[in-house]
Amino acid sequence: MTGINDNEAVDDLWDALDGTPGRPWLDDAVASVRKEPASIARHFPAAGRHTGRETLPAEPGWTADQAARAVLLDALLATPGGPDQVAELYRYGDSREKLAMLTAFSILPEAPDEQVVPILRDALRTNDTRLVAAALGPVADRLDDDAWRQGVLKCVFMGVPLAGIHGLHDRGDDGLALMLAGLAEERAAAGRDFPEDAAALLTDLRRDDRAGTGQERDAAPRPGDAG
Amino acid sequence: MRIFDPHIHMTSRTTDDYAAMAAAGVKAVVEPAFWLGQPRTGPGSFADYFDSLVGWEPYRAAQFGIAHHATIALNPKEANDPRCRAVLDLVPRYLAKDGVVAVGEIGYDSMTPEEDEAFTRQLAMAVEFGLPALVHTPHRDKARGTARSLDVVRESGIAPERVVIDHLNEVTVKQVKDAGCWAGFSIYPDTKMSPPRMVEILKDYGPERVLVNSAADWGKSDPLLTVRTAEAMREAGFTDDDVDLVLWRNPVAFYGQSGRLNLEDRQSAEGTFEGSSILRGGS
Numbered sequence: 001m002t003g004i005n006d007n008e009a010v011d012d013l014w015d016a017l018d019g020t021p022g023r024p025w026l027d028d029a030v031a032s033v034r035k036e037p038a039s040i041a042r043h044f045p046a047a048g049r050h051t052g053r054e055t056l057p058a059e060p061g062w063t064a065d066q067a068a069r070a071v072l073l074d075a076l077l078a079t080p081g082g083p084d085q086v087a088e089l090y091r092y093g094d095s096r097e098k099l100a101m102l103t104a105f106s107i108l109p110e111a112p113d114e115q116v117v118p119i120l121r122d123a124l125r126t127n128d129t130r131l132v133a134a135a136l137g138p139v140a141d142r143l144d145d146d147a148w149r150q151g152v153l154k155c156v157f158m159g160v161p162l163a164g165i166h167g168l169h170d171r172g173d174d175g176l177a178l179m180l181a182g183l184a185e186e187r188a189a190a191g192r193d194f195p196e197d198a199a200a201l202l203t204d205l206r207r208d209d210r211a212g213t214g215q216e217r218d219a220a221p222r223p224g225d226a227g
Numbered sequence: 228m229r230i231f232d233p234h235i236h237m238t239s240r241t242t243d244d245y246a247a248m249a250a251a252g253v254k255a256v257v258e259p260a261f262w263l264g265q266p267r268t269g270p271g272s273f274a275d276y277f278d279s280l281v282g283w284e285p286y287r288a289a290q291f292g293i294a295h296h297a298t299i300a301l302n303p304k305e306a307n308d309p310r311c312r313a314v315l316d317l318v319p320r321y322l323a324k325d326g327v328v329a330v331g332e333i334g335y336d337s338m339t340p341e342e343d344e345a346f347t348r349q350l351a352m353a354v355e356f357g358l359p360a361l362v363h364t365p366h367r368d369k370a371r372g373t374a375r376s377l378d379v380v381r382e383s384g385i386a387p388e389r390v391v392i393d394h395l396n397e398v399t400v401k402q403v404k405d406a407g408c409w410a411g412f413s414i415y416p417d418t419k420m421s422p423p424r425m426v427e428i429l430k431d432y433g434p435e436r437v438l439v440n441s442a443a444d445w446g447k448s449d450p451l452l453t454v455r456t457a458e459a460m461r462e463a464g465f466t467d468d469d470v471d472l473v474l475w476r477n478p479v480a481f482y483g484q485s486g487r488l489n490l491e492d493r494q495s496a497e498g499t500f501e502g503s504s505i506l507r508g509g510s
Contacts, residue, residue, distance in 0.1 A: 045323040049487065092274075094281040094324045128286050 009107035022051030070104035102134035234440035306345035331361025413442035
């Protein structure tokens with residue numbers, strides 16, 4: 001069986017799940033969702049208990065339950081009215097279900113922005129570092145710049161490693177540099193550490209700036225100034 | 228010493244409590260859904276509460292190395308408010324979650340017809356979802372409430388060994404043991420049960436099919452009374468193995484019947500100490 005949205009990334013996950021113990025369950029669950037989309041409320045939370053939660057050797061970026069949930073979400077999106085159920089599925093998800101959805105959105109362009117963007121904003125409001133980090137994966141391309149910068153700054157604040165943030169150096173701009181510098185100054189004033197990856201990012205953004213106009217960023221306080 | 232508190236309302240407790248519990252050997256907890264002191268007035272408020280029990284609270288517990296599972300139900304007290312009845316339609320959605328290891332707290336508060344209906348319906352859900360049930364016994368009219376709870380359990384068709392009848396005392400323990408259900412005891416600073424009284428009950432009835440909990444919540448309570456009970460058991464001559472049975476292996480066996488108890492991977496599933504928003508101050 002393959003995905004029905006002509007989605008190669010989903011097809012790859014199907015293939016990676018082939019031969020795993022949970023695959024027969026997943027085939028049945030997908031058939032059930034295609035027939036009765038609302039049944040996803042029951043199948044989606046049960047995925048980990050059937051597929052296990054191990055990393056898939058063929059798709060090292062995915063655990064079996066997350067991959068199965070991505071496949072189920074793909075099936076839901078292909079049903080009439082399915083896209084309208086995405087928000088509710090997320091709203092009633094436990095942390096691991098939410099995490100799976102945030103990850104899956106990155107390979108599901110058919111998930112409509114009007115469903116996905118409010119979910120990303122919801123994830124960024126939480127204090128769960130896993131959800132915040134996942135909302136800043138490739139799916140964060142759907143976020144506006146203000147929300148994205150706040151998300152990155154929140155990662156620095158919470159101590160989430162920045163390496164996992166999609167397109168960080170490409171998307172980082174004057175506005176982000178200004179916010180990072182402000183946090184660095186507060187941390188320095190308090191005698192607290194500023195994460196090394198954030199300091200390196202700030203340095204990079206300023207270096208980029210020297211090649212540009214630099215008006216805005218020159219006004220920003222620099223972490224070294226206070227310490 | 229390893230401690231599993233099978234009934235504690237961590238939502239009402241602070242990070243100081245988590246730190247003290249972890250230091251004293253508490254490695255796992257089950258948080259039953261109950262009321263919050265302030266009565267709720269609608270299902271939305273319950274949905275957010277249930278979300279917390281399968282979302283934020285396990286995450287918070289994991290920061291202290293404690294595995295957190297939950298039980299979900301409309302509690303008997305609030306089952307009496309018609310504005311909250313629709314919660315019964317929400318409960319199945321949460322019973323499907325990985326971290327939910329029983330239906331509860333169900334049972335009686337004032338033994339009203341509304342409580343009867345919520346109790347019966349939710350025992351049927353326990354059977355449907357293959358989950359054990361946690362039954363709260365009333366604080367007033369307890370002996371008759373316990374007897375009536377056992378009748379309802381019998382009529383539901385759920386196996387007695389999949390049911391714990393909680394908040395028992397010297398007067399109510401025998402009928403529960405005779406019925407084949409698990410006997411739950413909530414150790415409180417002044418009221419329900421104390422460590423010395425608990426030890427006497429364990430001497431009389433043995434350490435099998437007994438769950439000892441702190442039931443700590445927003446009221447005057449102490450999350451370390453499980454530990455104090457373990458100490459009292461040892462002082463009274465119980466072996467380390469008896470203590471481990473009552474305070475670890477028994478709750479593992481009871482909630483393990485759900486097939487969802489996950490004590491090894493739970494912490495890594497919920498995040499690690501590094502990068503914790505709690506230990507670092509939050510946002």
